[in-house]
Amino acid sequence: MKKWLLLAISLMMVFALAACGTAEEASGDGESGKKVLKMATSADYPPFEYKDTAKSDEIIGFDVDLAKALGEKLGYEVQVQDMDFNGLIAALQGKQVDMVMAGMTPTAERKKNVDFTDIYYTAKHMIVSPKGSGIKTVEDLKGKKLGVQLGSIQEGEAEKIAEEVDVTVENRNRIPELVQELKTKRLDAAIIEDTVAKGYFEKDKELEGFTLDTSEEEAGSAIAFQKGSKYTEEFNKALNEMKENGELEKLVVKWFEKETASK
Structure with a gap:
C-alpha cells in the first residue's frame, strides 16, 4: 500500500513540474504567440512617447511605432511600459526590461553600462x-x-x-x-x-x-539593450533596412513632419 501511495505521489509531482515548465515557457509568449520583449520608455516626451489622456492611457508616439515595426520584422511582440527617464538604464541593467527607446542619446557614459544600436534620429x-x-x-x-x-x-x-x-x-x-x-x-x-x-x-x-548654437554634433537617438545582448545586432540590422527602404522616413513624416529631437 505504501509503495502504491509513494508511486502516486511521485507521478503527481512529475505532472506538476511538467505543468510548471509549460507555464514558464508560455509566459515568454504574447497574445500573438510571438516572444515578448519588454520595452521601457518615459512617456512624457511627445511626439516620441506620450499618452493622449483625452483618448486613452495607451502609450503612443514615434518610438513606439518604430519599436513595434522592428519587432514585427524580427518576429517579436514589443510590450511598452512607462517609467521615469533617470531609471531606464538601471531597469535595463537589472534585466527588468529587454530594451529602452526614449529618445535616448548614446553618450560615452551610457555606453559603459548598456549597448546601443546606430542612431535613428537626430536633434538640437x-x-x-x-x-x-x-x-x-x-x-x-x-x-x-x-x-x-x-x-x-x-x-x-x-x-x-x-x-x-x-x-x-x-x-x-x-x-x-x-x-x-x-x-x-x-x-x-x-x-x-x-x-x-x-x-x-x-x-x-x-x-x-x-x-542653442553648438559646434558639437547634434544629439542622436538610439535603442539601448543590455550589455552583450543578441538583440542589439538583430534590431540594428532591421533598423538599417528600414532606413534603406524608406519605412523609417515614413514614420518620421508621420510624427515629426521632418523636425528632430532626442534626450
Missing part, C-alpha cells in the same frame, strides 16, 4: 522660457533658474552653460513638470529638445524659445 537643444521673459541668449540666463530633465543629455548642456554664466540648474523627473514650473515662475527657463518644445509652443502660446 532649445532654451524654453515664458513669453516676455527677456531670455533671448545664453547670457540672459545669468542669475536665473534653469530646469533640465533628470538623467537626460540636457543635464550636460546645462553644466556647460553654468560654466559660462552664473545660473542655477535644477532637475525635474518629467518634461511636463518643467513646463508647469515655467508657467508658475518657479523656473525661469528650461532646456528641452526642439521638436518636443515646438509641440508645447503649438498648445501654449505663453511659451517661447531659441535653439
Whole structure:
C-alpha cells in the first residue's frame, strides 16, 4: 500500500513540474504567440512617447511605432511600459526590461553600462522660457533658474552653460513638470529638445524659445539593450533596412513632419 501511495505521489509531482515548465515557457509568449520583449520608455516626451489622456492611457508616439515595426520584422511582440527617464538604464541593467527607446542619446557614459544600436534620429537643444521673459541668449540666463530633465543629455548642456554664466540648474523627473514650473515662475527657463518644445509652443502660446548654437554634433537617438545582448545586432540590422527602404522616413513624416529631437 505504501509503495502504491509513494508511486502516486511521485507521478503527481512529475505532472506538476511538467505543468510548471509549460507555464514558464508560455509566459515568454504574447497574445500573438510571438516572444515578448519588454520595452521601457518615459512617456512624457511627445511626439516620441506620450499618452493622449483625452483618448486613452495607451502609450503612443514615434518610438513606439518604430519599436513595434522592428519587432514585427524580427518576429517579436514589443510590450511598452512607462517609467521615469533617470531609471531606464538601471531597469535595463537589472534585466527588468529587454530594451529602452526614449529618445535616448548614446553618450560615452551610457555606453559603459548598456549597448546601443546606430542612431535613428537626430536633434538640437532649445532654451524654453515664458513669453516676455527677456531670455533671448545664453547670457540672459545669468542669475536665473534653469530646469533640465533628470538623467537626460540636457543635464550636460546645462553644466556647460553654468560654466559660462552664473545660473542655477535644477532637475525635474518629467518634461511636463518643467513646463508647469515655467508657467508658475518657479523656473525661469528650461532646456528641452526642439521638436518636443515646438509641440508645447503649438498648445501654449505663453511659451517661447531659441535653439542653442553648438559646434558639437547634434544629439542622436538610439535603442539601448543590455550589455552583450543578441538583440542589439538583430534590431540594428532591421533598423538599417528600414532606413534603406524608406519605412523609417515614413514614420518620421508621420510624427515629426521632418523636425528632430532626442534626450
